[in-house]
Amino acid sequence: MSSIDMIFPDMPLYEGGWQPIYFEPVVGSGERVTIAVAAYGVTGEFQIIQSIRSELLECLYGINAPKIHSMIELVLLSSRNYFKQYKTLDSWKAPFDGVFLGHVSKALDEDLSGILKQAIRFSSSLSSLALDAERDEEEELQPKRYSAKFSKNIQMELHSINSSLNDSFNQKVKVSGSDVLTTFGFMNDRYVSNFGLLVPTRMSGSLNSIKAKIFDIEALKKSSYLMVPERFEVIIGTPSFSDPTLSDKAVTRLKDTLEMVEEIALKEDICVFRAETAFAAAEHINKVAA
Template identity: 25%
Template sequence: MINFDGLLGQLPDLPNYQAKWVPVYLEPMMASGERITIAVAALGYDGTAMVRSALRAEKAKAMYAEKSDPFMDLIKTAIDSLQFHLDTRQTFADWVRPFSGLELGEPRSALSSDIIGVLRQAVSMSASLSALDFDAPVEKDNYKNDSWANKFRDTVVANSPWLDKYFRARFSTRNSSRDLRVFFLSPNIAVNTGKLIPGSGISYHFDINKSRLLDLLTVKENEGSMAPRNHHELIVYRPANDDASYSKIQIKAIDAYVNALNDAGDKHNIRVTTAVSAEDATRRLLKLESGF
């Protein structure tokens, strides 16, 4: 005879964080009837409010190409506006949209361990684009066609134009038949970059990062003892730990890949750091270049 009381007693306790959430829709072409989920918003019973993007930058790039940055700026404007409304009004109702084409879905109740967990549920239930893998493979030595590398470089040059000449540098060795392509190579530092994004291509990008670590090692071993560079580093783009558009399992997978890269770099005194934005990566590179 089945002991239902015993079975029920083995079930884990339900999460105790309660909140309501809504999808934020945008109609890109007015009166077309087409809507995409650009963000999700949660309002906890404890009063905590949080709005996060449900459309990643690489997806927007795949869909809108050169118009993707203005499109992401629109999403940020909508997020900031709704965040302010929830912080001050504590309700989804009566939000004054910053521009036309925005609409909130019906509020739904959810349980999770925290508000980020609620937002992750919201993304998985309302934003199909977040699950699609638009990220195209990148050639190991071809930083030119790497959207992350281009954004990183452009942000550095916007802050320090005189550093432009050090990007996509070539490094020649007597023992190699080919020149290495290094992301940033100045007299002071050697920096390569890559990315780790959850999805079907994550192992491929991990291999790219390992290869770029080896290129840094080649630079380090062949630059000469008379004028060695002060620092050799791989800066890897990764989603933030609280990025609601990825699950906890996906974030843990990223952590594991980052740890593996750190282990490989530590063996040769090559540092591996991560960045969650081009601005974050730029601050790191400028700090290294200035010697701090």
């Protein structure tokens, strides 16, 4: 091997391509946002995913974000079904106006996930820039809203798994000498937990919100409350570490923040359970609390 060969790494062997899907919020305006990307491997593998994170949709479209998200879901369903049948998107037509298919770019990487990351990096600046941007923490209310939604979704999932635990959600307890009641996400005689969400675009605000939830559990543990549960826990919702919409920097920050949460909680003998979905959190609660 020559000295030149030793300087440069080997070329990735996985061949494929990627293709953006654009959305025009105001039809005919020419303003387009990348809402999804499709990635293909020469071996026949494919994935079509949403490229703009849901929390960013809320920032951009406010109360209309759920409608935009539903439209994106329709686009994903339609394009995936079409590709399964025809192995291409060349003649695919979106289920409504204002959606456009970009051209295919060839790519090399380690696997299909790597090609997806390339697609997002080169076609969806809103997602990548939003994730890596440093933010002023005027964002405290956003994480609380996301956590409230996460909690509601856990309750809905657990209702399907074990409806007998419904009444244990949002329990209000007096943990100090004052008359102020503290609310816990889930609590029965065996188990208590609070729910938090680490939002990649709102990491500092998310951490502050979770710290407050840990403090509430700590206060209950040290209180004179007669029916203190056996197990204390905080359930943390996070994206998958392999989520293609997350930059390497965002994943590193997510892992570091989660590690900090675990250190804070474990000092008080409070368990930490990480869940990538509300369903996973609901299954866990049913296992330890039923």
